[in-house]
Amino acid sequence: MVFEKDLNLDATELRLGLPGSSKESLRISNKRALPDMNDDSGVAAAKKCDQETAPPTKAQVVGWPPIRSYRKNSLQTKKTEAETSGMYVKVSMDGAPYLRKIDLKVYKGYPELFKALEDMFKFKVGKYSEREGYNGSEFVPTYEDKDGDWMLAGDVPWEMFINACKRLRIVRGSEARGLGCVV
Amino acid sequence: MQKEMAYSFPDEVLKHVFSFIQSDKDRNAVSLVCKSWYEIERWCRRKVFIGNCYAVSPRMVIRRFPEVRSIELKGKPHFADFNLVPDGWGGYVLQWIAEMAGAYPWLGEIRLKRMVVTDESLELIAKSFKNFKVLVLFSCEGFSTDGLAAIAASCKNLRELDLRESEVDDLSGHWLAQFPETCTSLVSLNISCLGSDEVSFSALERLVDRCPNLRSLQLNRAVTLDKIANILRRAPQLVDFGTGNYAAELQPDVFSNLAGAFSSCKELKSLSGFWDVVPAYLPALYSICPRLTSLNLSYATIQSPDLIKLVSHCPRLQRLLVLDYVEDSGLEELASSCKDLQELRVFPSDPFGVEPNVSLTEQGLVAVSLGCPKLQSVLYFCRRMSNAALVTIAQNCPNLTRFRLCIIEPKTPDYLTLDPLDAGFGAIVEHCKDLRRLSLSGLLTDHVFEYIGTYGKKLEMLSVAFAGDSDLGLHHVLSGCESLRKLEIRDCPFGDKALLANAAKLETMRSLWMSSCAVSFGACKLLGQKMPKLNVEVIDETEPPDSRPESYPVDKLYIYKSVAGPRFDMPPFVWSMDEAVKILH
Numbered sequence: 001m002v003f004e005k006d007l008n009l010d011a012t013e014l015r016l017g018l019p020g021s022s023k024e025s026l027r028i029s030n031k032r033a034l035p036d037m038n039d040d041s042g043v044a045a046a047k048k049c050d051q052e053t054a055p056p057t058k059a060q061v062v063g064w065p066p067i068r069s070y071r072k073n074s075l076q077t078k079k080t081e082a083e084t085s086g087m088y089v090k091v092s093m094d095g096a097p098y099l100r101k102i103d104l105k106v107y108k109g110y111p112e113l114f115k116a117l118e119d120m121f122k123f124k125v126g127k128y129s130e131r132e133g134y135n136g137s138e139f140v141p142t143y144e145d146k147d148g149d150w151m152l153a154g155d156v157p158w159e160m161f162i163n164a165c166k167r168l169r170i171v172r173g174s175e176a177r178g179l180g181c182v183v
Numbered sequence: 184m185q186k187e188m189a190y191s192f193p194d195e196v197l198k199h200v201f202s203f204i205q206s207d208k209d210r211n212a213v214s215l216v217c218k219s220w221y222e223i224e225r226w227c228r229r230k231v232f233i234g235n236c237y238a239v240s241p242r243m244v245i246r247r248f249p250e251v252r253s254i255e256l257k258g259k260p261h262f263a264d265f266n267l268v269p270d271g272w273g274g275y276v277l278q279w280i281a282e283m284a285g286a287y288p289w290l291g292e293i294r295l296k297r298m299v300v301t302d303e304s305l306e307l308i309a310k311s312f313k314n315f316k317v318l319v320l321f322s323c324e325g326f327s328t329d330g331l332a333a334i335a336a337s338c339k340n341l342r343e344l345d346l347r348e349s350e351v352d353d354l355s356g357h358w359l360a361q362f363p364e365t366c367t368s369l370v371s372l373n374i375s376c377l378g379s380d381e382v383s384f385s386a387l388e389r390l391v392d393r394c395p396n397l398r399s400l401q402l403n404r405a406v407t408l409d410k411i412a413n414i415l416r417r418a419p420q421l422v423d424f425g426t427g428n429y430a431a432e433l434q435p436d437v438f439s440n441l442a443g444a445f446s447s448c449k450e451l452k453s454l455s456g457f458w459d460v461v462p463a464y465l466p467a468l469y470s471i472c473p474r475l476t477s478l479n480l481s482y483a484t485i486q487s488p489d490l491i492k493l494v495s496h497c498p499r500l501q502r503l504l505v506l507d508y509v510e511d512s513g514l515e516e517l518a519s520s521c522k523d524l525q526e527l528r529v530f531p532s533d534p535f536g537v538e539p540n541v542s543l544t545e546q547g548l549v550a551v552s553l554g555c556p557k558l559q560s561v562l563y564f565c566r567r568m569s570n571a572a573l574v575t576i577a578q579n580c581p582n583l584t585r586f587r588l589c590i591i592e593p594k595t596p597d598y599l600t601l602d603p604l605d606a607g608f609g610a611i612v613e614h615c616k617d618l619r620r621l622s623l624s625g626l627l628t629d630h631v632f633e634y635i636g637t638y639g640k641k642l643e644m645l646s647v648a649f650a651g652d653s654d655l656g657l658h659h660v661l662s663g664c665e666s667l668r669k670l671e672i673r674d675c676p677f678g679d680k681a682l683l684a685n686a687a688k689l690e691t692m693r694s695l696w697m698s699s700c701a702v703s704f705g706a707c708k709l710l711g712q713k714m715p716k717l718n719v720e721v722i723d724e725t726e727p728p729d730s731r732p733e734s735y736p737v738d739k740l741y742i743y744k745s746v747a748g749p750r751f752d753m754p755p756f757v758w759s760m761d762e763a764v765k766i767l768h
Contacts, residue, residue: 060535061593061674062265062266062267063262063265063266063267063673064265064593064648065531065534065564065589065591066264066265066589066622066646066648067265067530067531067534067564068264068265068348069266070348070350070376071481071482071530072534074404074458074482075484075532075533075534090352099270099271099299099325100270100271101270120755122755
């Protein structure tokens, strides 16, 4: 079913008539009329197709049934594997009016984490040197540890970091001087 | 003639008359009568409700209404409740607070729903408004107990602090101790959403002690059962109470202390909380059950026999929230004991299980519809339904105003006939002429939307999932539902045609959400171009929509009317279809 063929830009002009009043036939079927993804290039398309044509019986569809997270959480008597192994922390960046949440366990080390942060917030983490910390970049990743102190990210071994990190904040380089670092 | 009329009443008189007009709708109507009424009205409007924080800018509100004392704002779309709106989408309150801090020094009440509230915002509130009385953060997030400490410490006459269903970074329980000893004004305190970390209980006790007007108190899960009696004895005037944990080893002295404490609360009408319930402690409530009008047991994992016993002691119950452990038998008991019931919500105890774990079916709801003639509001999760049952419910309860049915498995047909459930929901909209809110589920074709468009003339909010066959379905709704304000759709085969054909309708609504449907990027762009009064936002976390053909469907679409133009705080995964905004990042 190639829905795409029914649709071209001319047909998308705003009209006041009923859909179908211009000789186009409306297909009535119980199938969801999505474009045939296999015609398009791109992995994302194929991924989307798999997700959406998979029968929803066993797979957990996002946001379905429509129950709020706090309800789901209060029902669980034992945590699922996903919950115990996830290490979610909030990430904020000075000047960016939004927060993200990431799972630290997903990353194998600092390079991966920093790349992900760069993509998320559109900045560049500068080169790191043990003596001077971060140089030559506007923004610097910092984290709050279990004692409530703010530390430069990148100092301690990765395993130690993910266990200590409570949340991440990407600050301007100028503010990062004087931050705690483990030396 | 008009001039004469305008001068015949001095402004003061009109102002006084207008002060009796509270509803926004009426106030808006008053402001349209003539220019001088517009002027007078805008200077004396004290309360503003903004259903979509992006529909208007803070500056515009302040410019028109210079003397506001109370503001209510809503941020994210409703589907954010179910994780369909990505983190970082928006709904930030900071800019509003910052602008109001300068313009409304006498602002006393702030009510927010689904907004991102940072500690910075809370600190700004604490600093800026000397007469601050009411803070309600309903389903909000982004703040921690540090922000709450600022509010507690600075707001000398705080009356209400309500954090219901919000997500709070619980850093320390000590924020409660920040309420100064001189603060005696609290009327309502809801901290039920706070995490399992300790809340400073002694600070809480002292606070409750010195606030004689405290009417509504909702504790969090960390507060143990043995502490409840202490709190209740300090606040026998409570009308609305939320317990914390309701579990402990059964000890006779603890039980009798608790029962005594409850019975001393002669005005208690509403109960909630009840995490981790030990059924043996439920009889401690029996003395107040006859007065109870509202009972929220939706966290109580107790079985039907215990629920039946409790409910049968509550003949005045108007509102019941409960888990599906109540089962059909429990609902039948409810139907025979609680003739005043107006609102019923039944939540699933095992939402992801494939097989039913409880004996709760359509029968329970049918029984309640039969036994409770005043039923107005229903939220019901179940695993099977029939058209016959829905028709019966519709006929029994023509006064329904809110009907939300969630059949857990998407596209489930009538279990008796295997037909779609079109006729059943059709009966609901046909018989319930005052229906304002409807959520659909089960197997549904375009026909159900035809019924909705034909009969749902008072329908204001419609939620649709995994339903319909074609654009005709969407067209029926958009062209037929005259009162429609909010429409949210997910996983339906609705595409461009109906949306474009009914573009003008979108300007009369608050908002439209469509995710995992078939609306093309091209159509979104067209809407954005042709409809300047609408903000058309495309949300896609995987890649920019313009990196694919224009005919490709967008992942998520959020359209809302706005006089403020496109917003400036969009994250990288949200694209505005406004012509003036660059689409490429």
